[in-house]
Amino acid sequence: xxxxxxxxxxxxxxxxxxxxxxxxxxxxxxxxxxxxxxxxxxxxxxxxxxxxxxxxxxxxxxxxxxxxxxxxxxxxxxxxxxxxxxxxxxxxxxxxxxxxxxxxxxxxxxxxxxxxxxxxxxxxxxxxxxxxxxxxxxxxxxxxxxxxxxxxxxxxxxxxxxxxxxxxxxxxxxxxxxxxxxxxxxxxxxxxxxxxxxxxxxxxxxxxxxxxxxxxx
Numbered sequence: 001x002x003x004x005x006x007x008x009x010x011x012x013x014x015x016x017x018x019x020x021x022x023x024x025x026x027x028x029x030x031x032x033x034x035x036x037x038x039x040x041x042x043x044x045x046x047x048x049x050x051x052x053x054x055x056x057x058x059x060x061x062x063x064x065x066x067x068x069x070x071x072x073x074x075x076x077x078x079x080x081x082x083x084x085x086x087x088x089x090x091x092x093x094x095x096x097x098x099x100x101x102x103x104x105x106x107x108x109x110x111x112x113x114x115x116x117x118x119x120x121x122x123x124x125x126x127x128x129x130x131x132x133x134x135x136x137x138x139x140x141x142x143x144x145x146x147x148x149x150x151x152x153x154x155x156x157x158x159x160x161x162x163x164x165x166x167x168x169x170x171x172x173x174x175x176x177x178x179x180x181x182x183x184x185x186x187x188x189x190x191x192x193x194x195x196x197x198x199x200x201x202x203x204x205x206x207x208x209x210x211x212x213x214x215x216x217x
Contacts, residue, residue: 040113040159052129055134056134056135060133070183073179077160078179086171094168101168106162112161115144118151137197187212
């Protein structure tokens with residue numbers, strides 16, 4: 001497969017950006033314990049970067065306008081997670097930074113990372129960052145897809161929840177809510193595409209398996 005120079009440059013810039021984020025987060029953390037959640041996010045970004053080229057060719061893709069509908073909320077949520085200088089009351093402390101709370105936040109974030117990687121490996125070549133339909137696209141119902149229809153989003157929301165608990169501030173929980181809105185918009189777009197291409201299989205799958213939280217939603 002021929003790879004363009006532009007794609008190589010974009011990949012190098014993305015990797016440098018990921019490394020910069022990892023250094024920026026870890027360098028401000030006094031101990032390795034405090035660095036676990038940033039390292040979880042770094043692992044997620046690095047794994048996504050490595051596996052992004054291991055996908056099937058695209059047969060159908062959403063428009064840029066449609067993509068922005070879910071990308072903007074997710075980007076805003078990342079801003080709330082990262083920016084420690086947001087104005088009042090964004091940094092209002094909501095949760096005590098007791099050690100057991102930090103451990104809980106780390107555990108939730110690590111579990112979320114596990115779910116995202118498990119789901120990504122199960123989805124294999126059918127994955128894409130945008131709402132797309134692949135050539136030879138398969139409807140995956142194994143692995144974590146037995147429990148929820150969109151386990152990558154479930155895992156990312158768990159990572160965000162763990163981070164919000166670790167931060168303990170209002171901005172973290174606003175980030176969680178905004179990220180959930182973005183993923184809800186995106187999954188609705190994806191499901192319209194799945195219903196179009198799997199009119200017999202997908203309605204039954206959607207009826208039996210919840211979208212994000214097993215047995216609930």
